[in-house]
Amino acid sequence: MKYQIILFTICSIFLPQLVLAQEPNLDAFKNLVNKEWKAEGKWGNGSVFKQETTFKYDLHNTLVIARSKGFTNQEQTEYGWRNHGIRKFDKTSKTIKFWEFDVFGGLTEGTVIIDGKNILYQYKYGDSLVTDMWEYVDDNTYNFKVGSYENGTWKQVYLETQFKAISL
DSSP states (O other), rough: OOHHHHHHHHHHHHHHOOOOOOOOGGGGGGGTTTTEEEEEEEESSSSSEEEEEEEEETTTTTTTEEEEEEOHHHHHHSSSEEEEEEEEEEETTEEEEEEEEESSEEEEEEEEEEETTTEEEEEETTEEEEEEEEEEETEEEEEEEEEETTTTEEEEEEEEEEEEEEEE
16 A cells, blocks of 8 residues: 555656646647658759658657658759758747758758648748748648748748658
């Protein structure tokens, strides 16, 4: 009986902390996890876009980890692991932030905006504000756009394609 009381006490203390650690603000990514997302298209300049991305929750659902394969050289002749990203709810600013590290040593960081089932990434690229949008179509399809997006309107689109899911 003594051990049951100790176990109950430990669970009473630590279980609420574990539950509180989960971020409901990252629920928008729930449909993306445990699937492999594939897309192909062409950038506005004619170069090929090809990407495979997986998402998973980590650290008791307080992070979303994204791993992407794509072209790993300028000539687009080598294909492999290209990006590793992190999405995290920032309690101070009450926004979802993201960091995307690439094989070339670059770092893209910005803010994630959730609009219904759509997920938008906004970040600075040089002097421009760029938006990547995952526009929900169904549980296995998202329209994907990259461009200049202001006040709910696309001013310019650099890439438009579709991500399709394959269950893992």
